[in-house]
Amino acid sequence: MERELWFRVLIFHTVTILIMLYSSAGNLDLTCSHQPIIALAGDDVILPCHLEPVTSAASWTVEWTKPGLDPEFVHVHEDGRLLHEIQNPSYYYRTRLFVDELEHGNVSMKIFKVKLSDEGTYRCSLPVVQEEVFVQLIVGSVSSPVVNMTSSTLGAVVLECKSKGWYPEPEVLWLDGEGNLLSAGPTETVRGPDDLYTVSSRVTVEKTDDNIFTCRVQQNKTNQTRETHIHVPDDSFTTPSSSSSPASIFVGSVVGIISIAVAVFAVWKWIRKKISTD
Incomplete structure (x- = not known):
């Protein structure tokens, strides 16, 4: 009899906890930036996401994925650690969650030394509450003219x-x-x-x-x-530049040669005329 009573109490508490979890999950919203996040290549960037109302996600699985990537897992936090074995190699040692802030509902992800290939749409999901939101990252590169x-x-x-x-x-x-x-x-x-x-x-x-x-x-x-x-x-x-194109140099050279030839011919003709007169 005592064992049966204990079993009923256990079931009651279990059902109560499940109802509470389901109820709270139904009121939870995973909120991320509605505006594209802009970063320059080489910088660090944060893709912001948090739970409303504030709810601890410390014991939950937090998944950051990038649809179209193979494998698509950018950062998966489970049982207090990063599942490095399923992470896409291009993000090795370049991502982190703010673990100390998970209990406050902060599930944002930071990407270090952003690359042009990082640009795209990211998905943040919490399987335990069946919530997911998308964040767009735009990566740029600039230089002074x-x-x-x-x-x-x-x-x-x-x-x-x-x-x-x-x-x-x-x-x-x-x-x-x-x-x-x-x-x-x-x-x-x-x-x-x-x-x-x-x-x-x-x-x-x-x-x-x-x-x-x-x-x-x-x-x-x-x-x-x-x-x-x-x-x-x-x-x-007011002063034309000294730099000249090959074409202008060629034309100038031809004009110079012709001028010299004309001058030589004129002198030769004058000398010849003078000799014939004498």
């Missing part, structure tokens, strides 16, 4: 802007000292084997009050902008 004066003619100067190592593909803008957009030629874009973009652009400018010009390279998706300013001396607009 270099501006040079390539040539000049009377009254105008040609400026060239070049910037390497961008991702995603950026756009190039030219501005004068007052921030007004300048009309430039089409941007030349080259994508390297590392998926990084190199962009270059040229613009012809005329003398202004300050002769200050700006090349701006920007990427709207990652909200990244880099720019370089250049001041063109006044005399650059």
